[in-house]
Amino acid sequence: MLRVDNITVVFGGVTAVKDVAFGVKNGELLGLIGPNGAGKTTLMRVITGTVTPVSGSVSLINTSLDRKSSHERIRAGIGLSQQIVHPFRSMTVGENVAYAAGYAKTRNPLRSILSYSRKKEMDKAREILKLLDIEEVAEATPTNLPLGYLKRLEVARALALQPKILLLDEPLAGLNQMEARKLADKLLELNRLGQTILLIEHNLSEVIRICGRIIVIDNGIKIGEGEPQKVMRDPDIRSAYLGEGYNNAAS
Amino acid sequence: MLFVNLCMQGLLQGGIYALIAIGLTLVYGLLRILHVAHAGLYTLGGYIAVIVTNTTGSFSLGLMTSMLAVGLVGMVIYRLIYQPILDKPPFVALIASIGLFIALEEIYRIIFGPYGITFAAVPLQGAVNFAGTYLRECEIAAVLLATLLIAALTLFTKHSRIGIAWRATVTDPEMSQSFGVDVVKVRYLNFFIGSAMAAGAGSMVALMNNLVEPTMGSVPSYKALAIIVLGGLGNVRGTLIAALVIGIAETFGTIYLGDYLDRDSIAFAFLILVLMVKPTGLFAKG
Amino acid sequence: MEYEISLLTIMGISIIGALSLNIIVGFCGQISLGHAAFLGMGAYTSAILTKMGVPFAAAVLAGMVVAAIFGILVGFASLRVRHDFLAITTMGVAFLFLGIVRKQEFLGGEMGIAMIPDPGLGKVGYMILVLLLALAVALFSIYLKRSWMGFTFDVVADDEDTATLIGIDVSSYKLIAFAIGTAFAGLAGALYAHHVKFIDPESFNFVESITVLSMVVIGGAGSVWGVIIAAAALSLFPMWFQFIDQYKLLVYGGLLCAIMLFSPDGLSGIFTRSLANIRGRESNASG
Numbered sequence: 001m002l003r004v005d006n007i008t009v010v011f012g013g014v015t016a017v018k019d020v021a022f023g024v025k026n027g028e029l030l031g032l033i034g035p036n037g038a039g040k041t042t043l044m045r046v047i048t049g050t051v052t053p054v055s056g057s058v059s060l061i062n063t064s065l066d067r068k069s070s071h072e073r074i075r076a077g078i079g080l081s082q083q084i085v086h087p088f089r090s091m092t093v094g095e096n097v098a099y100a101a102g103y104a105k106t107r108n109p110l111r112s113i114l115s116y117s118r119k120k121e122m123d124k125a126r127e128i129l130k131l132l133d134i135e136e137v138a139e140a141t142p143t144n145l146p147l148g149y150l151k152r153l154e155v156a157r158a159l160a161l162q163p164k165i166l167l168l169d170e171p172l173a174g175l176n177q178m179e180a181r182k183l184a185d186k187l188l189e190l191n192r193l194g195q196t197i198l199l200i201e202h203n204l205s206e207v208i209r210i211c212g213r214i215i216v217i218d219n220g221i222k223i224g225e226g227e228p229q230k231v232m233r234d235p236d237i238r239s240a241y242l243g244e245g246y247n248n249a250a251s
Numbered sequence: 252m253l254f255v256n257l258c259m260q261g262l263l264q265g266g267i268y269a270l271i272a273i274g275l276t277l278v279y280g281l282l283r284i285l286h287v288a289h290a291g292l293y294t295l296g297g298y299i300a301v302i303v304t305n306t307t308g309s310f311s312l313g314l315m316t317s318m319l320a321v322g323l324v325g326m327v328i329y330r331l332i333y334q335p336i337l338d339k340p341p342f343v344a345l346i347a348s349i350g351l352f353i354a355l356e357e358i359y360r361i362i363f364g365p366y367g368i369t370f371a372a373v374p375l376q377g378a379v380n381f382a383g384t385y386l387r388e389c390e391i392a393a394v395l396l397a398t399l400l401i402a403a404l405t406l407f408t409k410h411s412r413i414g415i416a417w418r419a420t421v422t423d424p425e426m427s428q429s430f431g432v433d434v435v436k437v438r439y440l441n442f443f444i445g446s447a448m449a450a451g452a453g454s455m456v457a458l459m460n461n462l463v464e465p466t467m468g469s470v471p472s473y474k475a476l477a478i479i480v481l482g483g484l485g486n487v488r489g490t491l492i493a494a495l496v497i498g499i500a501e502t503f504g505t506i507y508l509g510d511y512l513d514r515d516s517i518a519f520a521f522l523i524l525v526l527m528v529k530p531t532g533l534f535a536k537g
Numbered sequence: 538m539e540y541e542i543s544l545l546t547i548m549g550i551s552i553i554g555a556l557s558l559n560i561i562v563g564f565c566g567q568i569s570l571g572h573a574a575f576l577g578m579g580a581y582t583s584a585i586l587t588k589m590g591v592p593f594a595a596a597v598l599a600g601m602v603v604a605a606i607f608g609i610l611v612g613f614a615s616l617r618v619r620h621d622f623l624a625i626t627t628m629g630v631a632f633l634f635l636g637i638v639r640k641q642e643f644l645g646g647e648m649g650i651a652m653i654p655d656p657g658l659g660k661v662g663y664m665i666l667v668l669l670l671a672l673a674v675a676l677f678s679i680y681l682k683r684s685w686m687g688f689t690f691d692v693v694a695d696d697e698d699t700a701t702l703i704g705i706d707v708s709s710y711k712l713i714a715f716a717i718g719t720a721f722a723g724l725a726g727a728l729y730a731h732h733v734k735f736i737d738p739e740s741f742n743f744v745e746s747i748t749v750l751s752m753v754v755i756g757g758a759g760s761v762w763g764v765i766i767a768a769a770a771l772s773l774f775p776m777w778f779q780f781i782d783q784y785k786l787l788v789y790g791g792l793l794c795a796i797m798l799f800s801p802d803g804l805s806g807i808f809t810r811s812l813a814n815i816r817g818r819e820s821n822a823s824g
């Protein structure tokens with residue numbers, strides 16, 4: 001479904017990602033893990049076109065995204081939930097999601113000016129918020145909500161786009177253990193219903209529990225790939241990554 | 252000879268612009284505010300200089316009083332207008348500042364009358380032969396004052412403790428705060444010095460034109476904005492260069508482009524051209 | 538009576554002008570300090586064309602088109618530069634417009650254009666036309682705000698980078714906001730030209746840009762009702778009360794400054810908050 005080939009990213013002389021390649025298969029829930037500063041978010045940004053790589057290419061369902069601008073890539077079927085939350089603060093949580101759900105109406109300006117009713121999208125938004133257990137804040141504005149809610153709003157907005165692939169950058173951060181488990185279950189459920197997901201997470205126990213396959217990167221280099229249990233048993237990966245990450249998983 | 256003459260006039264004009272624009276760019280560097288009302292202080296500087304000179308008979312006293320008083324007014328404006336809205340979106344301060352500027356001009360008109368005021372006996376008008384062209388003493392004085400003030404500012408920010416703290420704050424407000432710089436004190440100092448420099452410029456222009464009018468700040472105000480954008484908002488050296496470039500471009504432009512474009516829009520034509528090529532100004536920092 | 542008719546005509550034109558800027562600043566969140574230039578483009582185009590014998594309606598339409606074309610060009614600037622840089626760029630455009638007009642013989646130069654043809658509707662007829670057009674622009678604004686295009690403008694004004702990341706072609710929408718806003722500005726300018734019958738560069742100077750901006754900001758950027766009320770009030774008061782006319786600019790300046798200090802979302806913000814207060818008190822009383 002999604003292919004990333006030979007991606008190298010340099011920030012002011014520092015190589016953040018080096019020659020990374022991987023693919024996400026149709027219907028897969030792929031985990032992308034690695035210590036802080038490994039280059040996970042940067043890879044995500046390369047996929048959405050926010051960061052331009054020095055070399056490499058990205059393609060979605062066999063069409064190259066390389067020459068497409070960010071919004072065109074999203075339209076090609078990507079739903080992104082960012083690590084740092086960016087809710088639209090001037091509108092309610094419900095409107096945030098409803099706006100994204102109206103993606104067909106905003107594809108071209110002419111259609112947008114001729115479209116008026118928001119009812120269908122508001123209903124759709126409620127449905128998604130309910131799925132993620134945050135429908136009680138649908139009428140609230142994002143400004144004073146706790147991070148756990150905003151993270152899920154971020155996921156909700158991505159889901160509302162009905163993407164072919166969902167890119168999630170640390171969606172479980174800011175949630176307590178129970179909420180995290182519940183959301184992870186929801187992701188697994190979505191995946192079983194056919195949603196392709198690429199999941200970046202620090203919460204290792206949940207990643208290992210729900211992902212069918214994981215990729216490990218460290219210092220911008222891919223150091224492992226495969227079935228979660230198997231990969232985590234690899235001594236090289238343990239020393240490179242688990243040195244600090246093991247505690248995360250345990251806690 | 253025309254060439255030399257135009258260069259001199261351009262540099263003179265540029266020096267005046269620099270005195271106004273430096274205060275403006277410092278405020279921007281520190282607070283990210285486009286302080287349009289700054290030119291209102293330039294006008295106020297002119298008024299005070301004329302009034303004090305006419306009462307005491309001494310222009311240097313007038314100049315000094317003007318710079319000191321306007322510096323204080325600048326601090327008051329910071330306290331009353333900008334400080335309460337620092338955390339609001341940037342356009343809030345910008346519009347407040349435009350409002351203040353328009354109100355200031357009206358206040359001058361109401362207090363001092365619409366036709367402006369002049370020196371009772373205007374000093375420094377003798378002509379001096381300089382490199383083959385004639386300059387008036389007041390013009391030379393203006394160039395000297397501009398050079399002196401800018402040099403003093405440079406020395407101050409390089410060598411005094413508070414000056415160094417100030418420069419650090421302009422470059423990176425959060426960083427310097429974490430190094431224990433008293434940011435509030437720096438802001439007051441910033442407004443004092445920036446406003447005093449504008450008052451200096453206003454006094455010299457008052458002297459050169461022998462006239463201070465309520466609206467004498469309008470054109471410089473907006474032009475100074477163009478200059479600080481060209482200079483790369485918040486960049487003092489860039490602003491200085493941009494001011495001189497605009498000063499010279501205008502004097503030459505008036506001669507060679509005069510049929511197509513009026514003098515006051517040359518700076519903006521230049522600005523728009525530059526921004527389309529380089530959206531962050533000629534000398535963007537960072 | 539004639540004076541009142543003229544007053545209402547000016548009010549209608551002010552409302553169109555303010556609503557046009559509201560689409561750019563209030564809806565789409567793009568600051569513009571040079572709006573008078575677009576009124577000027579509409580005015581000059583329509584004035585010159587009618588003097589050449591083009592019918593009034595066609596000339597006004599042409600004025601709108603010319604303003605919108607330049608509006609889109611400035612819109613392109615808004616794609617390159619943001620926030621403070623955009624504020625200064627739009628201001629620069631306004632000064633450039635004046636600078637060029639002043640030097641063009643065929644635009645009347647400093648002297649301006651006099652004896653602009655009358656549309657032949659009579660004073661009352663013209664007033665009614667202007668007020669109907671103002672009503673139409675107001676209704677369009679209300680519709681636009683509630684449509685999905687208005688929804689998109691909200692999102693772009695809120696956070697354009699994030700808008701891009703949910704698939705919004707931010708550039709196109711910004712350009713459209715500039716096109717619509719400046720086309721209506723052209724309309725206001727053309728209507729003004731045929732009302733006063735004389736225009737010169739000073740009719741569209743920087744203070745005029747700020748006057749239009751004042752109406753938007755004082756009314757509450759984005760609020761159609763707030764902007765209409767502010768535009769009506771600010772265009773009527775100075776003429777009704779001669780003593781205010783003397784201090785018109787002081788009032789504008791002072792109001793701008795005060796509104797920014799105490800209620801940056803303008804009259805509409807004050808209104809919404811007081812309404813919320815009253816509701817709050819009622820529910821406290823009942824609950």
Ligand SMILES: Nc1ncnc2c1ncn2[C@@H]1O[C@H](COP(=O)(O)OP(=O)(O)OP(=O)(O)O)[C@@H](O)[C@H]1O
Nearest residue numbers: 011012016034035036037038039040041042043083
């Ligand atoms: N815009 C940027 N400019 C310069 N360096 C950057 C930029 N963005 C990221 N980096 C650097 O690139 C490296 C990779 O960062 P990235 O955010 O991709 O890591 P990450 O794996 O997402 O980490 P985390 O788990 O903390 O989110 C880091 O060293 C970071 O400092």
Ligand SMILES: [Mg+2]
Nearest residue numbers: 040041042083
């Ligand atoms: Mg990250």
